[in-house]
Amino acid sequence: MNETEGTLAISAHPSPGGPVVLRLAGELDHHTGASLGRAVEDLLHGPGSGAGIVADLSRLYYCDSTGITAIITAHDRARAAGSAFCVAAPSPALAQLFRMTGLDQVLTFHPSVQDAVDALSSH
Template identity: 40%
Template sequence: MQHDHGLTVTYQPHSARIHVLVVSGDLDHHTSSRLLAALDDVTFAPGDALVVDLSALTFCDSTGVSILVTAHQRAREAGARAALAGLAPDIAHVFKIMGLDRLLSFHDTTADAIAALG
């Protein structure tokens, strides 16, 4: 079976206040518009939280990184909070090198992120 390294983004609302986006595959300049479109569909209210589950993310380039930063900023502007969950160690390492661990919050699992945001 051939894999085209596509990207799927699934919206899994956890509750009325907590929005979970599950991202799987390669997040790069070819596929990032899918995540952007999914983010556009999420309406944030003050006090809401967004968890982006990246446990099935296989690749992330600078375009993908910038969209995750955009997601964080968009949530913050709406008075909501955002967190990333399940980042693979090598991808998390890149984020830390870029200093994004000071901007974004990382959690091992979606459940951890929801607990932290709750």
């Protein structure tokens, strides 16, 4: 799956025997937030969805309140479907935003995609 909408590119990369890495590149905002929801729904209804989803934010350079809501919604949908969802490699600015909003208490964050894949693969 590859989807580009507005200034957000989303691509899914399955890990052998582990979670799917969902790479987000660009801006996650009111114009693009719905595309994250669609991508997560597609993954949750596809093969291997139980292995979990890693949201790779290493190439996400902008996230507004709608983007934050899209991430929370993706997390909640994955959990409701019995799948794990975590966030990996946020920029220092995004990591600070998540701490300031208290999302670091709700979502599981990993410093790198590999750390996240390893953590979800060990469960």
